Amino acid sequence: MRKKRRHLRHHVSKRKLHCMMLFNLGMYPDPNFYYLTKYDGYGCLILLKDREILLVPPMEYQRARKTVKGTSVKMYKKDFWDVLRKHARGKNIGLDYNSITLSFMKVIRKEMRKKSFVDISPVLREQRAVKTQDEIKTLKKACSISDKILKRFFSSFSRFRTEKQAAQFLETEAVKEGCGLSFPPIVASGSGAAEPHHAPKDTPIKKGFCIIDFGVKYNGYCSDTTRTVYVGKPSEKDKEIYNLLLNAQKDVVSSVRPGMRCSEPHKMIMHKLGDYGRYFIHGLGHGVGVEIHELPNLKPKSKEVFENGMVFTVEPGVYIGSRLGIRIEDTVLLDARPKVLTRISKDLRIIKKSG
Amino acid sequence: MRKKRRHLRHHVSKRKLHCMMLFNLGMYPDPNFYYLTKYDGYGCLILLKDREILLVPPMEYQRARKTVKGTSVKMYKKDFWDVLRKHARGKNIGLDYNSITLSFMKVIRKEMRKKSFVDISPVLREQRAVKTQDEIKTLKKACSISDKILKRFFSSFSRFRTEKQAAQFLETEAVKEGCGLSFPPIVASGSGAAEPHHAPKDTPIKKGFCIIDFGVKYNGYCSDTTRTVYVGKPSEKDKEIYNLLLNAQKDVVSSVRPGMRCSEPHKMIMHKLGDYGRYFIHGLGHGVGVEIHELPNLKPKSKEVFENGMVFTVEPGVYIGSRLGIRIEDTVLLDARPKVLTRISKDLRIIKKSG
16 A cells, blocks of 8 residues: 555656645545545545645544554544645645546645646556555455355356346345455346346346356455356357357467467457458457546557456457357456456356246 | 426527537546436437437447437437537537536537536526426335335344445445435444545444435436434433424424525524533535435535425534534425425334344
């Protein structure tokens, strides 16, 4: 945590800033603020060249001090802006343009006159793409929890009558494990499987391929897994398409190396899918961390290059009209070689009957 | 829904705008976008003087058409900004400054050159403070679901060993009811009860007052209830303070009338709490709707005036150092007279033993 903030403080000097200010004052924890502090309460983090200050309201003071080490924690009462002005002297101030709304910026400009503001979000976006050892440990744990939940989920699958029931099982298990969700779970059967962002419905699970896309948030870090099961009896053709996709996914995952362009795997998968490539209609993957979508992007136009410590998804899919949808997704860590963190089996599960 | 959008479209002419644009492109549904459409997928709503258009990606087209009636739903593919520019002609464009980040504004300015932008968030904030009949129905349902869950919660309370277990029970029940959460549940026992925003801990529930603050999100609308129980045997003094607060809360709730200033109830509660007023350290309440905090504010400096159709909380508390914390909160609808929507009993529950 300290190292992350120190890295950012180098940029204070490098960019001739007086300080950077990161706010957490909204309903949802701000991703960059949380990334730098692991503290999710209200506050403002001020990073100066040679020190750092965390301003919090009195009711959060004890908790903030316990959570954030190596930072001077100070209280504000009704004098938030006074205290802020006192610590954030100087003209040039770095702000996270990805999190500050136009309304809040009006307030900042009113309260902090005669300042110049600079966008520091690109620095943070790049920094977050490469994970620290601590972050990798947390991400591994998130993935192993979701593996455990998905195992229980598939053992119970034949009991679920509707997509919604199935999705609720996943949500409830996440709560039991003391986790949040990376995103609302997707359970998409029948023609719904052909809609990549299908919302689970209150209607019976249909025959055919059924996509389950699920991730937990453990200590603020996300996991992301997709598996596709078959409800009923798949034809030989169905199995053939599934295995084509599965083998393509495995091959592409294992070919990722540091130094490779992040646009490369998308090309590879298109090549491996052959004629079925035209049924693959979304990006191949995305970085995973405190947010479910971060750098690197595994898209054809991606500019990033793979580095050790990156954690990302590889999730090709085949969606044929309203007839069929299959997607297979893992969360992968690059550590010299790619390591799949979501380890639940990818072999086709055939569910004889549902409900 | 149509009425709400029509109301906003009046402001297009009134403020000499060509159109308003509301975006929903982030991880969490944008509150104003959802308020106007009840559709939570990606999209952009364009409101013109005489018509309205909802732009959505292909994978959301069917769902958007089913959800949003009275609007022309159109698809975009990779040409999002082209399609947007086609429909949003004219110079003056209204935007919701409460939801657009500085980063996104950079993109908007780049893609929509030579336009003038106007903040429409104040209009929306005011509009949302007074609920429609449909919204009231949904809010009533949210409150009745949370009543049901809290009833089960209190019957099970003596079984919970830790605050976290108790909070997880509430979360799990919300999922079972097909609901989300208004906010992470608060279960604060012992000295934790004296911290208004206490995060549930993995340690045993302590003796003394224990505050439970909980709300569900049903069809996008929030409920908000706080009850305080006593674990162990309360002293006569404890009961006295509890009942002082309870009676003050009831009196203040029942005195609210249309036309009254929203700052008034705070003064009344301070008067009724007498010497204990100095232990009441936060605002008395807030509006409730698609967000858990909206207008009106029931604070000493509040400028709003009560109107029929407003839905808000009344939540006085007494927090004495680290010794004791009590809070009692209802969600209330103003409909000529105040109607308490969260109907679970407020009499002091005494839990002999926990765990």
